[in-house]
Amino acid sequence: MAIDVTALRAQFPSLDHGLAFFDGPGGTQTPRPVADAIAATLTGPLSNRGTVSPSELNAERAVADFRAAYADLLHVPANGIVHGRSATQLTYDFSRHLAKGWNAGDEIVVSRLDHDSNVRPWIQAAERAGVRVRWIEIDPGTTELDLDSYERVLSPRTRLVAVTAASNVLGTKPPVRRIADLAHEVGALVYVDGVHYAAHHLVDVPASGADLFVCSPYKFLGPHCGVLAGAPELLETLRPDKLLPSSDTVPERFEFGTLPYEILAGATAAVDFLATLDPGTGASRRERLTRSMESVHEHERALRERLEEGLRALGDAVTLLSKAQDRTPTLLMTLEGRDAREAQVHLAGLGVLAPAGQFYAYEPFAALKWEGPALRVGLAPYNTAEDVDRFLDGLAAFL
Missing domain, CATH: 3.90.1150.10 (Aspartate Aminotransferase, domain 1)
Structure with missing residues (x-):
């Protein structure tokens, strides 16, 4: 290879x-193929999504191709792929969605290792809900997460654990699967920031133990946007605020307004480009x-x-x-x-x-x-x- x-x-x-x-x-x-895909989609023809005209069908195709590409990249079903403006925006959105189910006396766990986009949204949501915030500490000698501190703060009151798959400054890759398994034992959901990790390793969301996983295509050769992956059956349980006429299907209930079809096309092209970096053959993407x-x-x-x-x-x-x-x-x-x-x-x-x-x-x-x-x-x-x-x-x- x-x-x-x-x-x-x-x-x-x-x-x-x-x-x-x-x-x-x-x-x-x-890379040039990503830019070409963006330009080709923008110059179309392109309209809002629909099933009649070529321009409507081009928009539909951009959305379907995007979901299929990130289903392959992250190893989840296509209807478990949510587009967002950025990982930060998606995390803020999902902090509000999940916090609807939190009550006073509940707790969440965040990490000292994380980028602030996987810390502050959860802390702010917890403050509004009257929920206690607990911390996974860092071992200063190794710059690893202190898993003893994690086990001490987990309890049946824990509703969410938010942790990075890789530090954006130190590169540290904590044992996400072990962290997730312990969280699931007490009934907590696990939200993983994979923004830095996904640039260097192929992601397998189910194997990682993450319930929700977020990444950013512009960290791995694509355009500026964010992608959230999760099991469709979990997404079905979340009820975001939305416009009355807008779709309530999963994952579209989480995507507000007209999607940026050209950005979706560029993000798809980035996955296709990554799949060609080693010229070996494969039966599937x-x-x-x-x-x-x-x-x-x-x-x-x-x-x-x-x-x-x-x-x-x-x-x-x-x-x-x-x-x-x-x-x-x-x-x-x-x-x-x-x-x-x-x-x-x-x-x-x-x-x-x-x-x-x-x-x-x-x-x-x-x-x-x-x-x-x-x-x-x-x-x-x-x-x-x-x-x-x-x-x-x-x-x-x-x-």
């Missing part, structure tokens, strides 16, 4: 500018995705090892904050006596894009008492060993 990185990179017009992109955790570059994402993982693992070896050579000038045994190819670091934002500016002047900040990871930074911005380097399928060396040389020159 292998990726032809030269052929892959030729599909990305933005790479023609000579930049080395390490900002994939904030949003990857876009899911099988091709499995092979391709395994190859992505191996490609990114090799680059991460090269990057980490180079950082070790810089000695005490660099402190690597990403420590977990099981993690994505995303590294967070601080620079001894130096401002990470100054490093970002220096690197950008060399055509190397590695951002500095806190990246909406409010809780990890607060829990681990990290002050100020840190430098984040995230690998994507189009990165090369030359990119890694450019980053290392640029950082060494800055230091």
Whole structure:
């Protein structure tokens, strides 16, 4: 299994500018087939959905193809796929939907490892419902979730556990299946933020134990939107506020207003593109995705090892904050006596894009008492060993 990185990179017009992109955790570059799918859908013909004219049928097809593509990517039925403007928007929506069933005395559990989009919506919904918030803590020595703290806060009063499948800053991948199994033993639902995880591994929502799983196509070569996956029978139990004439079928009851058909088409094209990254054959799109994402993982693992070896050579000038045994190819670091934002500016002047900040990871930074911005380097399928060396040389020159 292998990726032809030269052929892959030729599909990305933005790479023609000579930049080395390490900002994939904030949003990857876009391949030409995704942009072409968006343009072709927009220029149509295109109308609102219907069953009469070619333009209506094009809209219907965009929706159906989108649900089928993300059913294959996430391994759920097509009617378990919900489109949203973003993962944040979907989480806010579903925090309100689920909170309708919460009562005073109930509890929810959130994690210190998570992006704020999988923390604040739940805390705010709990405050409105009079529900207590409990926390899964981080082990500062390993940057892993402290599962002992998790077991201490679980109880028959727990209604929801919200946890990430991978930290967007540390790369830490907690044992989601174990977390979900323990939650289900007390009758709680499990909401998983898979935004960072889905960029690096093929997702199997049922196997993960997640009841609801959210991801963002723009983190894996697609356009800006969010996708939520869940079992249709669970979605049937949730009653969102909606317009009276709008559809009450699942999953459409959760999608408000006219869908952005061109964005759906681009998101579908991203899944199809991912399925071609390894040219091996497969009987189904899911099988091709499995092979391709395994190859992505191996490609990114090799680059991460090269990057980490180079950082070790810089000695005490660099402190690597990403420590977990099981993690994505995303590294967070601080620079001894130096401002990470100054490093970002220096690197950008060399055509190397590695951002500095806190990246909406409010809780990890607060829990681990990290002050100020840190430098984040995230690998994507189009990165090369030359990119890694450019980053290392640029950082060494800055230091």
